[in-house]
Amino acid sequence: MIIPDTISVTELANRMAERTADVVKELMKLGVMATATQAVDGETAELIAQELGHRAQRVSDSDVESGLEGADDDEASLKPRPPVVTVMGHVDHGKTSLLDAIRRTDVAAGESGGITQHIGAYQINTASGNLITFIDTPGHEAFTEMRSRGADITDVVILVVAADDSVMMQTVEAINHAKAAGCPVIVAVNKCDKPEADPKQVRNDLLQHEIITEDFGGDVLCVDVSAITGQGLDKLEEAIMLQAELLELKANPDRAATGVVVEAKVERGRGSVATLLVQRGTLKQGDIFVIGAESGRVRALLDDRGKTLKVAVCEDPPTILATPLPRTGLDCRF
Numbered sequence: 399m400i401i402p403d404t405i406s407v408t409e410l411a412n413r414m415a416e417r418t419a420d421v422v423k424e425l426m427k428l429g430v431m432a433t434a435t436q437a438v439d440g441e442t443a444e445l446i447a448q449e450l451g452h453r454a455q456r457v458s459d460s461d462v463e464s465g466l467e468g469a470d471d472d473e474a475s476l477k478p479r480p481p482v483v484t485v486m487g488h489v490d491h492g493k494t495s496l497l498d499a500i501r502r503t504d505v506a507a508g509e510s511g512g513i514t515q516h517i518g519a520y521q522i523n524t525a526s527g528n529l530i531t532f533i534d535t536p537g538h539e540a541f542t543e544m545r546s547r548g549a550d551i552t553d554v555v556i557l558v559v560a561a562d563d564s565v566m567m568q569t570v571e572a573i574n575h576a577k578a579a580g581c582p583v584i585v586a587v588n589k590c591d592k593p594e595a596d597p598k599q600v601r602n603d604l605l606q607h608e609i610i611t612e613d614f615g616g617d618v619l620c621v622d623v624s625a626i627t628g629q630g631l632d633k634l635e636e637a638i639m640l641q642a643e644l645l646e647l648k649a650n651p652d653r654a655a656t657g658v659v660v661e662a663k664v665e666r667g668r669g670s671v672a673t674l675l676v677q678r679g680t681l682k683q684g685d686i687f688v689i690g691a692e693s694g695r696v697r698a699l700l701d702d703r704g705k706t707l708k709v710a711v712c713e714d715p716p717t718i719l720a721t722p723l724p725r726t727g728l729d730c731r732f
């Protein structure tokens with residue numbers, strides 16, 4: 399069992415599958431008076447674990463970041479994987495709308511009765527048989543950190559720029575995140591259905607930020623789209639697959655999973671719910687996870703339409719029901 403720097407008595411009992419009362423009793427023997435909800439330090443917790451016949455391993459926050467990741471995968475174990483695409487851009491330029499429109503083109507979308515709720519990450523199976531993983535980024539300024547992480551976990555950034563508003567503050571911010579992460583950018587000029595749309599202006603304004611689209615002799619792919627009419631979505635898919643091919647993306651599916659928490663919340667009736675991006679390995683129901691100093695068990699795995707999954711492999715974004723609540727933006731290991 400894993401013991402973090404501090405741990406509540408209840409959590410300690412849970413991890414050992416012992417009764418809380420027994421743990422409290424053991425603590426008393428050591429002269430520590432603690433109630434179920436109080437926290438004890440890792441050293442004390444380790445003593446208790448040994449006393450009760452468990453093998454304990456102390457892990458601090460910093461160890462979790464580096465220590466549990468495991469060895470690098472050797473070349474032979476790597477298999478092709480779908481690209482992870484993060485949609486970025488200024489607030490209200492249509493990131494979420496575009497993602498929803500793309501999701502509606504999924505071959506399975508018709509069968510399951512369409513989209514019931516928005517989700518921050520999902521994978522689609524396109525009509526031409528391509529798998530693509532998409533991640534939304536929240537538009538609010540306060541999410542700068544989350545957005546910069548988005549660029550880190552992604553293979554391709556789709557920069558959404560509204561054709562009636564052109565380059566704005568968060569457009570520039572997104573460009574900088576993508577550059578910092580060394581991530582190729584595809585520009586999606588959205589809202590091209592609007593009469594006042596000026597896609598040429600967008601391409602022009604992007605020049606200042608060293609995004610030189612093909613029309614200007616550069617190598618940045620740029621597609622005119624509309625989330626409302628669906629115009630250009632097929633071209634956008636083509637551009638993504640073209641870019642992905644150049645990257646030769648691979649991962650090892652046959653190992654314990656590691657990944658990142660894209661979204662986490664508590665849902666009434668369901669408890670802790672998180673959307674994860676599995677970056678390596680295969681995640682299974684019942685797996686134990688470690689996120690930061692927290693650990694827990696994956697109670698259930700769901701796809702983006704709420705269907706139960708048995709396993710999730712590399713670059714799948716499954717929703718998990720878990721105990722306790724994973725925190726957004728943290729790496730997780732299973």
Ligand code: GDP
Binds near residue numbers: 494537588590
């Ligand atoms: P986000 O903040 O970037 O996620 O933007 P949203 O997807 O929430 O969209 C902001 C607003 O723009 C909403 O009112 C959408 O209906 C509208 N919108 C998004 N895409 C389009 C589009 O292609 N055409 C038009 N006319 N409106 C759009």
Ligand code: MG
Binds near residue numbers: 495
């Ligand atoms: Mg949005």
